[in-house]
Amino acid sequence: MNKFENFKEFGELLANNKILALGEETHGIKEFGAFRAILIKHLVSELNYKNIILEADFSGMVDLNDYIVYGKGQLYQVLMKIGTQVFQTQEYLELFEWLKNHNQMQPVSDRVRIYGGDGQSTFIALDLRSKSVKPSNTLSPNAVQGLRLLSIGLGQNLSKKQKDTVLMLAVEIRDEIALLPDTSIYRQSLNTLRQSIDLVTADFTNYRRAFIRDKALADNITWIYERDKRKTILLAHNAHIANNTIYTDIKRAGFFLKQTYGKQYYTLGFSFFTGQFLAKDDKSREYRVFDMPEIKNKKSSEYIFSRIKVPNFILDFASASKNAIIDDFLKEKTFSKNIGIGFRESSPDRMPGFMPLIDKFDGIAFFRVTSATSYIRIYDRIKSQTQN
16 A cells, blocks of 8 residues: 555646545545555645645534644544544544644644534534633523534434524524634634534435535535635545535535536545445444455446456546546446445445446545454543543
């Protein structure tokens, strides 16, 4: 994985993007995280990328940014707030430490910043409930009750009365937002709170919520880029970064970003053929390691890639399309896996993509065989540090 041929040449193809999106076919693969880290170090060190956005909570990432930019706090403590376990692995912990050390050698204005792009489980709600963040005007009892209902509504449908209470909160949050400058991190945190309100007051369907979430994700990423005007790396699932819809007609974040930034939004999907990965069992709701058998479907892009002599590679579609055979392949509809945070062993292909790869991404990083990552038990690490 550290011996990709022509890696520098590929890196030069990424030099002039505004936003470079690095995907993953599923969250729980060790090689995906490790290679993302390698590529990010190159992008930061050699190509002047200065912002990183994770598929994580916007307000919950503020403390991790302070750790990486200013060295404030303890890494395990700040990771408790980011709203996802996806980046609580050894590969990402080492990357965060590398970024912090890199920043210490840079002037403050030139340091790499890290953000979250999500607003579905916003930590600003907890800060408002605990009064560690105090709005200009004290929230009404109904608004405080709305904050409590937010966490419930993300996992189940709220009654009409409960939704009405949450909407009262939305009015008071809107009034607070109106008092703040557009570039304020606090203001944008409150905007993600409004996005969370949109999620819990919408119809309780995966379809509707996926649309709301991805449109909000795109809006947040755009806000970050336009605020800072720095070359940006986005880390999110393949489905979120893709240039077009994949397995439903839901317009994902990548669709909106491609509409806004055109060729300066570059998507690198990550794909694998066989091996192991970590995911949440849809039946038990517990994380465990799954085995992905070798794919036999000859209409699968992963099957076709597995026939290539080189086991792991990167393919830039614009460059590769100069070859007529590759161009035909990229324009042909093929299947590809699409595994979310959860997995159902009885129906592993329940969300396959069937579309031309060239319509989905601008390039692909392929791994023939993978191994499962493991999530670090952050609370246990904090407890151990305290005891020592």
